[in-house]
Amino acid sequence: MSRPEHRADPGGETPALRASFLLCRRITARHAKSFHFASFALPAAKKDAACAIYAFCRRADDLIDEAGGGSVEEAVARLERLFDEAMGGRLDGVGPAFASTVTEYGIEKRWFLELMEGVRRDAGRVRVATWEELRDYCWHVASVVGRMMAPVFGLRDPAGWVHAEELGLAMQLTNIIRDVREDLERDRVYLPAEELARFGVSEAELGAAEPSPALVRLLRFQVDRARDYYRRSEAGIPLLAPDGSQFTVWLMRHVYAGILDEVERVGYAVGRGRVRTSTPRKLRLALRAWTDCRRHRA
Numbered sequence: 001m002s003r004p005e006h007r008a009d010p011g012g013e014t015p016a017l018r019a020s021f022l023l024c025r026r027i028t029a030r031h032a033k034s035f036h037f038a039s040f041a042l043p044a045a046k047k048d049a050a051c052a053i054y055a056f057c058r059r060a061d062d063l064i065d066e067a068g069g070g071s072v073e074e075a076v077a078r079l080e081r082l083f084d085e086a087m088g089g090r091l092d093g094v095g096p097a098f099a100s101t102v103t104e105y106g107i108e109k110r111w112f113l114e115l116m117e118g119v120r121r122d123a124g125r126v127r128v129a130t131w132e133e134l135r136d137y138c139w140h141v142a143s144v145v146g147r148m149m150a151p152v153f154g155l156r157d158p159a160g161w162v163h164a165e166e167l168g169l170a171m172q173l174t175n176i177i178r179d180v181r182e183d184l185e186r187d188r189v190y191l192p193a194e195e196l197a198r199f200g201v202s203e204a205e206l207g208a209a210e211p212s213p214a215l216v217r218l219l220r221f222q223v224d225r226a227r228d229y230y231r232r233s234e235a236g237i238p239l240l241a242p243d244g245s246q247f248t249v250w251l252m253r254h255v256y257a258g259i260l261d262e263v264e265r266v267g268y269a270v271g272r273g274r275v276r277t278s279t280p281r282k283l284r285l286a287l288r289a290w291t292d293c294r295r296h297r298a
Contacts, residue, residue, distance in 0.1 A: 020097035021048045024055035038251040041244035049152045052097035064122045083112045105151040114144045126188035142172035154241025163236025170229035180270045208271045219268040223260045238296045250289035
């Protein structure tokens with residue numbers, strides 16, 4: 001069995017490994033624009049590592065999203081083998097960079113297995129009954145990514161783990177709010193059925209270009225919930241390494257939370273399509289992140 005390539009330092013990597021890291025950077029730049037923007041302050045090796053984790057998670061997610069009809073079961077089975085293939089040197093493309101990153105930072109396999117469980121839940125028609133079920137789904141697909149990234153960002157204090165999970169939860173809730181229409185078109189409704197009923201919102205209303213008063217109230221409730229988790233997560237950021245990692249996570253926190261501001265700005269009309277944070281606004285948020293980073297540094 002071939003072994004994953006490992007680099008003790010960037011200068012010692014092979015051409016194949018370097019190509020894999022560059023591929024991961026391109027995937028991140030294309031599909032994770034907010035993180036790509038926020039990561040400019042990271043040391044190069046840490047940016048490579050973070051992009052490798054993202055690209056692998058993206059590969060797992062794409063297996064389910066691209067599966068059609070009878071191929072879903074095959075995609076789920078492939079998910080179960082993905083981590084071991086990467087670590088055994090049998091996954092091309094993002095595999096070498098991912099395996100090197102897992103080895104270098106000592107990232108535990110169990111977080112990737114939890115992620116796979118979450119991604120499996122996206123297969124086929126999706127409906128969520130309760131907030132508890134949604135929170136568990138978010139933990140599997142987003143909070144565990146926070147746990148994967150924690151060693152890369154230099155988190156050593158276990159007190160910070162819960163805050164990494166809270167930030168992942170806040171970001172996933174933001175995705176769900178922003179992508180209501182896109183998810184509905186894929187027959188996926190992540191907003192809990194019990195909350196739809198409480199606010200008097202039907203599934204058909206979720207895709208409307210002009211939101212009903214009931215839908216506005218529901219989405220305002222979801223936005224407030226996400227913001228609460230962003231605030232909770234802040235306590236963990238000063239526990240990260242002061243090498244650009246703290247600033248990067250502050251910026252991720254503000255840029256992603258900025259999507260909620262955009263949802264409010266358009267009157268919660270998420271049925272019109274995906275809202276985005278403009279580059280000028282991101283630059284203003286970068287200044288805010290820098291101020292927070294200096295004020296809260298441990």
